[in-house]
Amino acid sequence: MLTDSHCHLDSAEFDADRAEVLARARAAGINRILIPGVDIASSRKAVALAASDPMLFAAVGIHPGNALQVHPTDWDELETLARQPKVVAIGEIGLDYAWEHIPAARQQEVLQRQLNLAARLGLPVILHLREARRAQTPACARDLLAMVQQWIETRQQDADTCHARRRPDAAPSPGVFHAFSASLDMAQTVIRLGFFIGVAGPVTFQNSRRLQEIVAALPLEHILLETDSPVLSPHPYRGQRNEPARLRLIADKIGLLHHHTIAEVAAITTENARRLFGWE
Numbered sequence: 699m700l701t702d703s704h705c706h707l708d709s710a711e712f713d714a715d716r717a718e719v720l721a722r723a724r725a726a727g728i729n730r731i732l733i734p735g736v737d738i739a740s741s742r743k744a745v746a747l748a749a750s751d752p753m754l755f756a757a758v759g760i761h762p763g764n765a766l767q768v769h770p771t772d773w774d775e776l777e778t779l780a781r782q783p784k785v786v787a788i789g790e791i792g793l794d795y796a797w798e799h800i801p802a803a804r805q806q807e808v809l810q811r812q813l814n815l816a817a818r819l820g821l822p823v824i825l826h827l828r829e830a831r832r833a834q835t836p837a838c839a840r841d842l843l844a845m846v847q848q849w850i851e852t853r854q855q856d857a858d859t860c861h862a863r864r865r866p867d868a869a870p871s872p873g874v875f876h877a878f879s880a881s882l883d884m885a886q887t888v889i890r891l892g893f894f895i896g897v898a899g900p901v902t903f904q905n906s907r908r909l910q911e912i913v914a915a916l917p918l919e920h921i922l923l924e925t926d927s928p929v930l931s932p933h934p935y936r937g938q939r940n941e942p943a944r945l946r947l948i949a950d951k952i953g954l955l956h957h958h959t960i961a962e963v964a965a966i967t968t969e970n971a972r973r974l975f976g977w978e
Contacts, residue, residue: 699729700949700964701971702942704790704824704876704896704924707733707754708743711928711939720751723942727964729753730971731942734790734824734876736761738772741779748784755977757787757824762794765808773811780819786975788816789824790876793845795838796828806845813849816873822974823873825893827880839880843887846872850891871974877926882912889920894974896924899932899940902951914955918966922974923948 702723712719723731733748734757735741741758748756758779760768780788791812793805816823825846829838850872875888876896885895900906901913913921923945925931931940932947946960953963 699968700727700923700945701730701732701968702728702925702927702945703730703732703874703922703971703975704734704898705731705927705942706736706740706929707731707927707942708735708740708747709928712941719941719943720753723945724753726943726946728942728945729968730755730977732757732786732971732975734787735759735779736790737764737767738775738779741776745779745782745785749782754784755975756782756785757789758785759789759791759812759824760808761790762792762800762805762809762826763797765800765805768808776812777815777819780815780821785821786977787822787824787873788812788819789873790826791823792826793838793842794826794828795830795833798830802841806841809842809845810849813845817849817853822871824896825873825875826877827875829880836880836884839884843884846888846893847891874922874974876924877930878912879909882915885912885916889916894920894922894970896922897948897952898924898926899930899936899944899948901955902932902947903936904933910951910955913952918952918956918958918963919970921952921967922971923952923963923967 732755733744735744744756748754871892874894874896877898878895925940927940931938949960949963953960
C-alpha cells in the first residue's frame, strides 16, 4: 500500500471527476491521501473532503504565495480548522522567494504565526521552499532553515505546556520539506533536525539527474512519497494533470535509485507517513 502525502485534491481541476480519481487511486494501491490547504478557503475544503472518506486526511495552512491576502480574522478560523479530528498537520506553509512581489518579511511573518500554531497544537508542518528566479545564493533556504531551527528550539517547550494532538507513537519529527528541490547539504541538514523529505514527480524526469542523485543519497527512512497533484505529473505524463494513482511511478523510480522493490519502498514510506502524521 502507498501513501500520497501531498495531494491538492480540493483543486477545481478535480471537480468534474474527483470520485473517479479516488477510485483509480484505490485501484493503484493508495491507502492514504493527505490534502494540504494553501489558504482559508482551500483549508476548509480539505477538512470537508477528509471528513467524507476514510482514506483522506487534511492539513490546513496559508501558502507563502497567499501571504498578502491574509485577513486578521483568518488566524482564529485557521486554528479552529486545525483542531478538527482529521487534521494531521499545518501546511502547506513556508517561504517562496520566486514570488518577488510578496516581501520576504511578510512571508516570514505569516510563516512564524503558523509555526507557533503548530507548536501549540503539537502538529507537524508541511514546508514549501522555492528560491527566487536566477538566484545567485540560496537565500530562501537559508532563511527558512534559520526559522525552523529557532522554532525547533522552542517547540518542545510549547509541547510541554500545551496539549499535543499527535498519537503517543507518532514520530518526534517536526514535519516534512515537501517536493524537495534544494541541495544535498540542505537535505542532510534538515534530516538531522528530524524532518522528512517529500519526493514528487520530478525525480522521474529524464533531465533530473541532480535530484535523482540527492534522493539516492538519502535514507529511505526519511523519505515520503507525494504527487503534489494536480501538478508535477511524473514521466511519461509530464505536463498533464497529475493524480494520486501515478504515485506508483514515483515509488518505482525511488526503488531503482535505492535498489529496492516497489513493495519495499511502499512499506517504508507508508510507515514513515504513519509515524509523522499519527493516523491509524
